[in-house]
Amino acid sequence: VSLRHALLGLLAVRPASGYQLTQQFAGPLGHYAWQAGHTRIYPELAKLADDGLASLIAEGARGSRTYDITDAGREELRRWLLAAPERGVVRNEMVLRMFLLSALPAADAGELLRRIAAHCAAEAAQLRATVRTDYASEPGPLAFGLLAAEFGLRQYQATEDWAHWALEQLEQRGTLVGSPA
Amino acid sequence: VSLRHALLGLLAVRPASGYQLTQQFAGPLGHYAWQAGHTRIYPELAKLADDGLASLIAEGARGSRTYDITDAGREELRRWLLAAPERGVVRNEMVLRMFLLSALPAADAGELLRRIAAHCAAEAAQLRATVRTDYASEPGPLAFGLLAAEFGLRQYQATEDWAHWALEQLEQRGTLVGSPA
């Protein structure tokens, strides 16, 4: 139940309403780590409050309901974060596409690899710009967004490098797939 | 509907039974790209056959049922793979943990980063060994597993580097999170 812990983590940084949390998932968090829409977030917040891990601390304009994490919630979050790093859920459509490359004829595979490389390069360039701007504007403690941006940057760079490597292999061998391992 | 396409991709490489496909998901495929258990795979195979994208080509010992991809299935797979690289589903529990680092006190965050770095280093080392062995034993066309292993290797390396970078930041600043972006 990862959404639960994602919400606890966000509330641990600062209290927020369901709407604000939904916006966070639209950023790098949902981009690299975990996606969620508001229709899951609202019921889960209610459940969190019900279980005593979060509590409703204010109701504001337009019916907004602001929640904060409780001590029990902080404990649960810490327990989850520091638990043994067993493999959790992994689901990534882009990566799946890469794995299925070998099912395509060589020409198509090459085309797809070139697109992947270009896409990653573009994303990395954008993140680099973001990092430069944010870093310059905030010389103090490292913001959540920077930690995430730096991670995304390195991830995209590695993927782009891999795509180029795979293209080289493809050119040298004329085919990508042999007998599976 | 990514599981559908994952199955089509695997069948495109070679015909297989539900059991064999399940085993593939237990390997690097399920590790980095997309997880699936047999209880989802069997019904999805039936649906694929129902929709004319795969077909039952043999029934063997112990009631095993071998499927192959059809021409319509190959077309659908190609269409999906070469479609615009919009952002698909992303869900990764390990990455989520990293993003929530900032919700922990500095000492705990450091501990977690050190664990992440160690974990990634160990995984990368194991993959390096696999790549060396497989590569040596198969000098011909590049196997599916090698493509995947190389990807995992680079991904782990990038994550380990990031964790070390984050640790440095933590040591220099004494805290990880400031005001979120």
Add this chain to the structure above:
DNA sequence: GCGGGCATGTAACTAGTTACATGATTTT
């Protein structure tokens, strides 16, 4: 006063997990 973004929700559906169930072959 009205258009757009804020803010929360419900209902119906699809996807995925966990637990349970069963039987066939191969290995020891």
Add this chain to the structure above:
DNA sequence: AAAATCATGTAACTAGTTACATGCCCGC
């Protein structure tokens, strides 16, 4: 003959998506 592994499935549940629905507040 027993144990391990092969091989497929069903049922009940949990998680997540899509479509729908509603009302409030702020700026123009």
